[in-house]
Amino acid sequence: MIYFSHDDGLKHETPPGHPEQVARLEAIRSALSGFDLDRRDAPLCDDRDILRCHPQDYLDHVIASAPEKGAHALDGDTHMSPGSLTAARRAVGGMCAAVDAVLGGEDRTAFVGCRPPGHHAETRRAMGFCIFGNVAIGAKRALDHHGLNRVAIVDFDVHHGNGTQDLLWDEARALFISSHQMPLYPGSGYGDERGAHGNVVNLPLEGGTGGEEMRRIYEDRVFPAVAAFKPELILISAGFDAHRADPLAGLNWRTEDFGWVTERLCDVADEVCGGRIVSTLEGGYDLQALGASVAAHVAVLKERSA
Numbered sequence: 001m002i003y004f005s006h007d008d009g010l011k012h013e014t015p016p017g018h019p020e021q022v023a024r025l026e027a028i029r030s031a032l033s034g035f036d037l038d039r040r041d042a043p044l045c046d047d048r049d050i051l052r053c054h055p056q057d058y059l060d061h062v063i064a065s066a067p068e069k070g071a072h073a074l075d076g077d078t079h080m081s082p083g084s085l086t087a088a089r090r091a092v093g094g095m096c097a098a099v100d101a102v103l104g105g106e107d108r109t110a111f112v113g114c115r116p117p118g119h120h121a122e123t124r125r126a127m128g129f130c131i132f133g134n135v136a137i138g139a140k141r142a143l144d145h146h147g148l149n150r151v152a153i154v155d156f157d158v159h160h161g162n163g164t165q166d167l168l169w170d171e172a173r174a175l176f177i178s179s180h181q182m183p184l185y186p187g188s189g190y191g192d193e194r195g196a197h198g199n200v201v202n203l204p205l206e207g208g209t210g211g212e213e214m215r216r217i218y219e220d221r222v223f224p225a226v227a228a229f230k231p232e233l234i235l236i237s238a239g240f241d242a243h244r245a246d247p248l249a250g251l252n253w254r255t256e257d258f259g260w261v262t263e264r265l266c267d268v269a270d271e272v273c274g275g276r277i278v279s280t281l282e283g284g285y286d287l288q289a290l291g292a293s294v295a296a297h298v299a300v301l302k303e304r305s306a
C-alpha cells in the first residue's frame with residue numbers, strides 16, 4: 001500500500017477550537033507510525049486537474065483568497081491560512097498521484113492522508129472545511145487522463161458528500177454512493193437525488209445507527225451496486241466521523257466497523273477491478289477514534305495490497 005501525505009498539510013491552520021485541525025493529521029501520523037508502508041510525499045497538483053471539476057473563476061477566487069497572514073473565511077466554517085492553498089493543492093496532487101500509481105500497476109491500494117478534505121466542495125463553492133473536490137478530481141483523472149470507462153466512489157463519511165455529488169452529477173462514467181446520517185449537515189443526500197444518469201445512490205441513516213445495521217445496509221445496497229457497475233477502479237471518501245465517539249455527529253460505528261467496510265470493499269475490488277482501490281481522508285474529529293479508525297482502515301488496505 002502506498003501512503004501519500006505531506007508536512008504541508010500541517011500548515012493549513014484553522015481558527016482555535018475548529019474541529020478540522022492540524023492535530024488530526026498528527027493523530028493519523030502517530031497511529032500509522034508503526035506501519036511498514038510505501039510512504040511518499042503528496043506532490044503539488046497540476047491546476048489543470050482542479051479544472052477538471054471546478055471552473056477557472058472559482059480557482060482564481062480561491063487563489064486570490066489565500067491570505068499572506070492571518071485567516072480568510074471562504075464560508076462560515078471553511079477557512080484559509082497562509083499555508084492552506086499549498087495544502088489543498090497537495091491534497092488534490094496526492095489523490096491524482098495515488099490514482100496514477102495504482103492505475104500504473106505500482107500497487108493495488110493507496111491511501112491519501114492529506115487535509116483539507118474535499119467531499120463538500122461544490123463546483124464553485126467551498127464549504128464544510130473543503131476547498132477542492134479531491135475525490136471527484138481523482139475520478140475525473142482516472143476517466144479523462146487514463147481513459148477508464150467506469151469509476152465507483154464510496155463515501156462512508158457521516159456527512160453527505162454533496163460536493164462529490166455536485167461535481168459528478170452529470171458524469172455517467174462515475175457511480176457515487178454515499179451513506180450519511182440524516183438529518184445532519186449539509187442537509188442534502190435524500191434517496192431521490194439520483195444523478196443525471198441514475199449514477200448517484202444516497203443512503204440516509206437515522207441517528208444512532210450502529211455497525212450491525214450499517215453492515216446490513218452495505219451488504220444489501222452498496223456492495224451489489226458497486227459490483228453491478230463493474231468499475232475499473234474504486235475510490236473511497238474515507239471519513240471516520242460515523243464513529244460513536246465523534247463530536248460532530250450521532251452514528252454508532254466502532255473502530256472495527258471501519259476495518260470491516262474496508263475489507264468488504266476490497267472483496268468487491270478483487271471481484272471487479274483487480275483489487276484496485278484509492279482511499280482519501282475526509283472527516284473524523286475525535287482524535288483518538290480518528291487515529292484508531294484510520295489504522296484499522298490502512299491495516300486492511302495494506303494486507304490486501306500487492
Ligand SMILES: [Zn+2]
Nearest residue numbers: 157159241283
Ligand atoms: Zn464528515
